[in-house]
Amino acid sequence: MNVIRLDATRLTGLIPELAELLADTVDGGASVGFLAPLDRAEAAAWWRERSTAVAAGRLAVWVAYEEPGRVLGTVSLALPDKPNSTHRAELVKLMVHRAARGRGLGRRLLAVAEEAAAARGITLLHLDTETGSPAERLYRSSGWTPVGAIPDYAADPAGVLRPTTIYYKRPGAGPVPAGTG
Numbered sequence: 118m119n120v121i122r123l124d125a126t127r128l129t130g131l132i133p134e135l136a137e138l139l140a141d142t143v144d145g146g147a148s149v150g151f152l153a154p155l156d157r158a159e160a161a162a163w164w165r166e167r168s169t170a171v172a173a174g175r176l177a178v179w180v181a182y183e184e185p186g187r188v189l190g191t192v193s194l195a196l197p198d199k200p201n202s203t204h205r206a207e208l209v210k211l212m213v214h215r216a217a218r219g220r221g222l223g224r225r226l227l228a229v230a231e232e233a234a235a236a237r238g239i240t241l242l243h244l245d246t247e248t249g250s251p252a253e254r255l256y257r258s259s260g261w262t263p264v265g266a267i268p269d270y271a272a273d274p275a276g277v278l279r280p281t282t283i284y285y286k287r288p289g290a291g292p293v294p295a296g297t298g
Contacts, residue, residue, distance in 0.1 A: 118189070118222060120181045120229050125172035128164070131180065134188040136160035142212040143274050148247040149210055153274035167193075179229050181213075181222055189217040192226040194234060194242075205241040206234055211252070223255050231259075235288035242288060247273065248280040261286045 123131065136157050143155040151159075170176035175198055181190040195207040208230055213223045234242055246252045248266045257263070261284040270281035 118181050118183060118220075118225070120179055120225065122233070123171065123178045123180060125168045128168045128171050128178055131188060132161050132164045133157075135164045135180070135191065138188050138191060138212055138214055139163065141214050141216075145215045146274055147212065147252070148250065148271060148273045148279060149212060150271070151274065152272065152276055155274075170195075177230075177233065179226060179233075181217075181226055189214045190222045190226050192230045194230055194239075204239060205243065206237075206239050208242050208244040223252075224259065227255065227259055231286070231288050239288060241285060243283065243285045245270070245281045245283050247271070248282045253282060256284050259286075 121127075128135070137160075139149070139151070139160040140155040140157055142149055143151045143160075144153050146153075151163075167176060167178065171178055175196050177194045177196065179192050180188050182188050190211075190213040192211045193209045195209050197203060197205060208227075211223060211226055211230075213226070231242065244256070244261070245267075246256065253263075264283040264285060266280045266282045268280045269278040271279065273279045
């Protein structure tokens with residue numbers, strides 16, 4: 118499995134595959150901001166909008182693939198645009214295609230983003246995820262600390278309002294020992 122960071126040109130070239138990944142993620146029940154079923158054209162339009170942020174340096178996007186053109190996962194870091202927040206970034210849109218789940222790909226993508234953040238001098242990462250989702254197990258076991266939950270934060274793919282849990286991590290800190298996080 119290869120993981121590469123995309124520039125705006127490469128992202129644009131992979132929009133059909135990224136749209137398929139996004140639609141599969143949503144249709145599989147993951148709450149990543151869209152309702153199911155997600156139309157491929159809508160998913161492609163969303164990714165096209167991301168290319169501007171990548172070109173401007175406000176978004177870093179990585180993809181995992183087995184062969185060219187077969188994107189199986191992605192993760193992004195949203196980088197701040199304000200002078201008082203250059204030390205932090207938000208981890209966004211960690212997605213793994215249903216056909217590739219259970220092979221450690223989500224953990225690998227998470228580690229790549231964390232390592233890149235640390236190399237960039239980012240000392241604080243944050244994210245939000247649906248409370249009770251499978252993603253929570255990944256984040257907790259990877260050393261992310263829950264801050265709290267917000268009720269009825271966002272609709273899941275079926276349109277039902279769900280709570281979200283906010284997490285943070287200091288890159289390079291490693292997993293939190295059991296019972297302390």
